[in-house]
Amino acid sequence: MRTTEVSFYSEGARIAASWRTPDEVSGPLPTIIQGPGWLGLRDAKLYLRYHEALTDAGFGVLVIDYRGFGDSEGDRQNLSFRGQLDDLRNGVSYLCTREDVDPDRIGVFGSGGTGGGNAVLLAAADERIKAAVSQVPVADGADWLHRMRSEYEWLDFLRALDDDRKERAATGKGRLVHPREEIMVPTAERRATSVKSDVDGRIPTAVSLAAADEILEYRPIESARGLRTPLMVIAVEGDATTPTDHAEGIFAAAKGPRTLVMQRKTTHYAAYDQYWQLVTPRIVDWFRRHLVGGDVDVYSSTEPLTTIEHLGAHQ
Numbered sequence: 001m002r003t004t005e006v007s008f009y010s011e012g013a014r015i016a017a018s019w020r021t022p023d024e025v026s027g028p029l030p031t032i033i034q035g036p037g038w039l040g041l042r043d044a045k046l047y048l049r050y051h052e053a054l055t056d057a058g059f060g061v062l063v064i065d066y067r068g069f070g071d072s073e074g075d076r077q078n079l080s081f082r083g084q085l086d087d088l089r090n091g092v093s094y095l096c097t098r099e100d101v102d103p104d105r106i107g108v109f110g111s112g113g114t115g116g117g118n119a120v121l122l123a124a125a126d127e128r129i130k131a132a133v134s135q136v137p138v139a140d141g142a143d144w145l146h147r148m149r150s151e152y153e154w155l156d157f158l159r160a161l162d163d164d165r166k167e168r169a170a171t172g173k174g175r176l177v178h179p180r181e182e183i184m185v186p187t188a189e190r191r192a193t194s195v196k197s198d199v200d201g202r203i204p205t206a207v208s209l210a211a212a213d214e215i216l217e218y219r220p221i222e223s224a225r226g227l228r229t230p231l232m233v234i235a236v237e238g239d240a241t242t243p244t245d246h247a248e249g250i251f252a253a254a255k256g257p258r259t260l261v262m263q264r265k266t267t268h269y270a271a272y273d274q275y276w277q278l279v280t281p282r283i284v285d286w287f288r289r290h291l292v293g294g295d296v297d298v299y300s301s302t303e304p305l306t307t308i309e310h311l312g313a314h315q
Contacts, residue, residue, distance in 0.1 A: 001055040006062075008094035010087045016071035017091065018042050020051050020061040021100070029060035030105035030291040033091050033122075035084060036063070037112020038138075039179060041070040041199040049276060050109065050283065057284045059291075060101060061109075064091050068204065076204045079179055079211035081114060081141075081218050088122045092129070103128065105291040109283065111135035113144075113242050116234075117220035120250055123231065124223035131290035133283050134220075135234040136268060139246035141218030147243060148185040157212075164209045176206040183212050187240050193269040221249050228256035230290040234279060235260065241268035259286065261309045278311050 004019045021029065032054055036042060042063040051061045066084045067074030074083075088108070096103040108129050110119030116137025123132035138144045146154050160175075168174040180186060180203075224231075231254045235247035251260040261282060263271045 001052050006094075008090060010067060010090035011083070013067045013073040015064055015067060015073070015087055015091065016042070017062055017064040017094075020055055020063070022055045022058055022060075025100060028102035029058065029100055030107070030287070031060040031062060031095055031101045032107045032109050032287060033088060033095065034061065034063040034109045034111075035066060035088050035091075035115060035118050035122075036069075037110070037115030038184065039069075039203045040112060040115060041065055041202060043070070044199045046272060047111075050111075050280060053280045053284050054109075054287070057288065059284075059287060062091060062095055064088070070202065077176060077207050079204070079207040079214075081118070081211075081214045084114075084118055085121050085125065088118060089126050092122075092126055096128070105130060107131040107133070107287050107291050109133045109135075110137070111234075113138045114141075114218070116242070116247075117141075117218065120220040120227070120231070121223050123229040124227050129229055131230045131287055133232045133234070133286060134247075134250065136236060136239060136242045136271075137220060137233065137247055137250055138218065138242055139221040139224070139249050141215035144218075144242070144246070145183070145212070145215060161209065161212055161216075165213070168210065175209045177209050178205050179203075179207045179211065183207075183209075183215065187268075189240065189267055189269055221246075221253055224250045224253035225255075227254045230257040230286070232259045232261065232283065232286045234283075235262050236266060236268050236271050237262055237264045239268050257290070257306070259307045259309065261311060263311055275311060282309070 002021050006017050006019045007014050042065045054061050065072040066087050068076050068078055095101045106128055108119045108122045110116045116134040119132050119134040123129045164174045233247050233251040235244050237244055251258055263275045266274045
């Protein structure tokens with residue numbers, strides 16, 4: 001796998017990206033764009049094995065740092081999910097400028113909470129996306145934040161948000177908070193895991209509480225309704241970090257060809273290591289089947305393909 005550091009612009013901000021390709025490239029490549037998961041960075045070691053599998057199969061991969069993160073420009077205190085979707089759409093436009101990319105064969109891969117949710121949002125918003133894979137996604141931001149908290153903590157959180165809105169309206173400034181401690185509440189597993197330790201020390205630690213307002217309006221489940229782009233959803237049974245029913249809801253809402261991969265007898269973070277050898281070939285195969293390209297489109301009236309796969313340790 002070859003990696004070249006590249007950049008493009010999104011609403012005036014320079015976005016840093018890594019462009020990964022097979023060692024030998026012949027002709028324009030089918031390509032996957034990826035935005036990191038919640039508070040993630042493009043160079044996380046966690047993503048490497050997915051990228052290696054995809055480039056080994058002949059795909060290009062463009063993985064980006066969202067604005068304000070990593071090596072990208074942008075306000076480090078502004079965590080905006082609307083901005084992240086803009087960054088992904090502008091990333092697709094950048095790919096379409098490259099001679100080594102087939103613009104008719106672009107897919108999206110997203111993993112980890114809002115990473116998985118953003119993949120659904122991009123597939124719904126951009127007709128240039130021909131296939132999507134959403135791994136352990138958030139489907140409804142308000143429900144996600146609520147379920148991290150007891151009811152009294154949730155009501156306190158809403159009151160704090162309301163006070164901050166008033167302060168911002170009156171003074172132009174609001175509170176700065178730690179996004180992993182005061183917006184997302186980490187599970188015990190998240191505090192103990194080292195799966196993202198290589199990037200944890202480089203994420204913003206003080207962001208505007210206004211980011212929570214955007215999460216409350218974050219609804220990949222709404223974008224999934226009527227989605228006809230081929231979609232693979234990857235879930236963890238009994239997931240305490242991104243609830244399993246979020247992934248199941250996105251899968252049920254989509255209308256195009258779709259597959260649900262359910263990882264059992266594991267946890268949110270353990271699944272990355274425990275099942276990657278089972279799950280990754282299915283991701284590659286999904287993109288192989290649906291990023292077919294071509295200059296002739298054939299439409300059929302048959303029902304969309306829907307399958308459910310249950311993966312266990314004994315398979």
